[in-house]
Amino acid sequence: MSANTTIENLKKRIAGFQGGAETYEYGTVMSVSDGIAKISGLAKCQSSEMVSFESGAMGLALNLEEDSVGVIVLGDFSKIREGETVKRTNKILSIPVGDKFIGRVVNPLGVPIDEAGAIKEDVIYPVEKIASGVMTREPVKTPVQTGIKSIDAMIPIGRGQRELIIGDRQTGKTAIAIDTIINQKGQNLICIYVAISQKQSKVARIVSKLKEAGAMDYTIVVSAGSSDGPAFSYLAPYSGTALGEYFLDKGKDVLMVYDDLSKHAVAYREISLLLRRPPGREAYPGDVFYLHSRLLERACRLNKNYGGGSITALPIIETQAGDLSAYIPTNVISITDGQIFLETGLFNKGIRPAINAGLSVSRVGGNAQIKSMKKVAGKMKLAMAQYRELETFAQFGSDLDAETKKAINRGQKVTELMKQNQYAPIPVSKQVCSIYAVNEGYLDELEITEIKSWEENFYAFLERTKKTLLADLLKDWNEKIEGELKGAIKEFLGN
Amino acid sequence: MIKSKQLAKAIFELAEENTTNLDAKFFDFIDSRNLRAQLPSILYHLEKITELEREKKGIVIETAHEIKHDTIKNIKTFLSASELPEVLKIKKELVGGFRAKWQGAVYDSSIETGLKKLEEIIIR
Numbered sequence: 001m002s003a004n005t006t007i008e009n010l011k012k013r014i015a016g017f018q019g020g021a022e023t024y025e026y027g028t029v030m031s032v033s034d035g036i037a038k039i040s041g042l043a044k045c046q047s048s049e050m051v052s053f054e055s056g057a058m059g060l061a062l063n064l065e066e067d068s069v070g071v072i073v074l075g076d077f078s079k080i081r082e083g084e085t086v087k088r089t090n091k092i093l094s095i096p097v098g099d100k101f102i103g104r105v106v107n108p109l110g111v112p113i114d115e116a117g118a119i120k121e122d123v124i125y126p127v128e129k130i131a132s133g134v135m136t137r138e139p140v141k142t143p144v145q146t147g148i149k150s151i152d153a154m155i156p157i158g159r160g161q162r163e164l165i166i167g168d169r170q171t172g173k174t175a176i177a178i179d180t181i182i183n184q185k186g187q188n189l190i191c192i193y194v195a196i197s198q199k200q201s202k203v204a205r206i207v208s209k210l211k212e213a214g215a216m217d218y219t220i221v222v223s224a225g226s227s228d229g230p231a232f233s234y235l236a237p238y239s240g241t242a243l244g245e246y247f248l249d250k251g252k253d254v255l256m257v258y259d260d261l262s263k264h265a266v267a268y269r270e271i272s273l274l275l276r277r278p279p280g281r282e283a284y285p286g287d288v289f290y291l292h293s294r295l296l297e298r299a300c301r302l303n304k305n306y307g308g309g310s311i312t313a314l315p316i317i318e319t320q321a322g323d324l325s326a327y328i329p330t331n332v333i334s335i336t337d338g339q340i341f342l343e344t345g346l347f348n349k350g351i352r353p354a355i356n357a358g359l360s361v362s363r364v365g366g367n368a369q370i371k372s373m374k375k376v377a378g379k380m381k382l383a384m385a386q387y388r389e390l391e392t393f394a395q396f397g398s399d400l401d402a403e404t405k406k407a408i409n410r411g412q413k414v415t416e417l418m419k420q421n422q423y424a425p426i427p428v429s430k431q432v433c434s435i436y437a438v439n440e441g442y443l444d445e446l447e448i449t450e451i452k453s454w455e456e457n458f459y460a461f462l463e464r465t466k467k468t469l470l471a472d473l474l475k476d477w478n479e480k481i482e483g484e485l486k487g488a489i490k491e492f493l494g495n
Numbered sequence: 496m497i498k499s500k501q502l503a504k505a506i507f508e509l510a511e512e513n514t515t516n517l518d519a520k521f522f523d524f525i526d527s528r529n530l531r532a533q534l535p536s537i538l539y540h541l542e543k544i545t546e547l548e549r550e551k552k553g554i555v556i557e558t559a560h561e562i563k564h565d566t567i568k569n570i571k572t573f574l575s576a577s578e579l580p581e582v583l584k585i586k587k588e589l590v591g592g593f594r595a596k597w598q599g600a601v602y603d604s605s606i607e608t609g610l611k612k613l614e615e616i617i618i619r
Contacts, residue, residue, distance in 0.1 A: 010617065013616050013617055014613070014616075014617070016616070017612070017613050017616050019609045019612065019613075020604070020609075021602060021603060021604030022603050022604075022608065023600060023601060023602050023603070024600070024601050024603070025599055025600055025601070026596060026599065026600070026601045027599070028547070041599045042599070043599050044599075083543075083547070085596075085601075087601075
């Protein structure tokens with residue numbers, strides 16, 4: 001571009017400039033501390049409206065009181081001074097959304113933090129939105145394949161479902177969510193990982209893992225770091241959902257991971273206490289249930305008339321010493337359509353993912369399971385339930401009758417088969433094959449230590465020689481396919 | 496310990512209510528609580544509260560330079576605020592024009608704001 005063109009462009013812009021006076025409503029900062037500002041004035045301010053401080057910071061009006069407005073400051077509040085002017089913007093908190101966000105790491109205001117340049121999107125979505133109504137929805141019927149055997153078989157998740165991942169610290173909650181994201185390659189599912197009050201190092205590790213697995217091609221990471229303050233942590237899940245709703249409105253399927261909602265509740269408690277709202281149980285404010293219910297209600301499966309898109313939510317909750325009956329866990333359990341409960345004891349025993357099959361449920365996911373998996377998983381669940389009951393007798397060894405011994409042996413083999421390494425999702429058709437094999441007793445004669453290598457070799461064999469069978473298993477389940485599968489197992493064992 | 500800001504606020508409110516013998520009562524209270532050291536701070540806050548109150552009840556006119564009384568009168572008439580007492584503030588950063596604040600609203604016709612808008616247009 002020549003200098004003359006630049007001059008012409010500038011002239012055009014200046015000619016189009018309309019100066020003149022402007023009028024707006026204003027308030028004055030009465031006090032500011034810990035990211036909360038009390039503003040006098042702003043009489044017509046709306047709840048969740050953005051306000052702009054003279055020093056440059058933005059705020060979100062949360063408390064509308066008789067003679068003041070309580071505002072949470074978004075970003076750096078150190079420059080805000082008492083007596084400073086605050087301007088109304090007449091805008092409810094919104095963020096830019098769009099396709100260009102895919103593959104990026106952004107903060108809860110939609111500002112990129114991955115040093116890959118600015119994102120120019122003109123579409124703006126409100127951060128808070130009323131969830132889709134009853135008439136716009138339809139039941140969950142398409143599966144989200146996590147690639148984790150125990151989940152896909154026993155606790156299946158459907159597109160549009162809300163499945164809670166709950167457990168103590170260091171039990172593999174995030175690992176399940178990340179594995180699920182990694183397994184969505186080519187599944188036509190956009191993933192949004194929302195990190196709430198997480199260490200920057202952890203987020204960086206997750207992003208690099210997702211990049212390594214090629215999962216960033218369909219993933220957005222919304223990160224509110226632990227040092228960003230409670231305002232960002234409070235906003236992060238809503239912002240992430242606003243991004244998800246953009247894709248939902250385009251008829252696409254979205255997977256949301258909220259890691260984790262315990263920290264979100266803590267951030268909201270901090271804000272509420274600073275705003276002097278009355279504390280309730282465990283000092284959480286009275287509306288902490290609504291905080292999560294209005295978020296998770298935004299997960300849905302829309303019917304064809306409304307685009308047919310879906311938002312699947314995988315919220316994560318961290319428990320203390322396995323206590324499921326604490327305030328926030330019980331709240332979120334009651335909101336969601338099931339939970340995956342992870343146990344420290346199982347994790348330490350080497351059963352990973354450390355899923356407690358007894359306490360984990362999926363209330364609606366069964367309808368979304370593929371036919372073949374539904375068929376084989378039922379028998380496996382029965383074997384696992386019998387094993388759980390008989391497990392305590394296992395220590396008596398030889399004093400048991402043959403039937404009991406057989407059930408214990410089968411249960412042990414199933415438990416061993418359900419073990420899986422991190423970042424190694426398995427396609428559902430291969431899962432069906434291995435589960436069928438263990439159900440039919442083909443693994444009964446193997447030693448526990450041999451199961452892993454048997455499984456790996458079996459998958460390699462299927463991949464090499466039975467591609468058609470694997471494809472058929474995804475579509476249907478009938479006697480012919482069962483016969484072929486049986487033949488494939490025998491052929492493998494014969495080799 | 497009572498903060499000087501709280502004391503300043505209390506004395507301001509009592510003064511507004513026309514409390515009798517306020518000075519004597521206030522100094523008795525200060526002496527009884529041994530708070531004489533806080534007097535400069537109380538004075539600072541009291542002046543600030545008074546100023547804020549004056550601004551709240553009147554119209555604040557901010558300009559880059561001193562302006563004539565007639566101009567002030569014209570501005571007040573233009574903004575339909577002739578009845579309100581004015582508080583004048585010199586703010587060099589406005590460059591020119593004026594900014595008026597009254598009853599929770601701002602009328603901004605300063606050069607500073609105009610330049611900021613122009614900057615936004617050129618950059619965009």
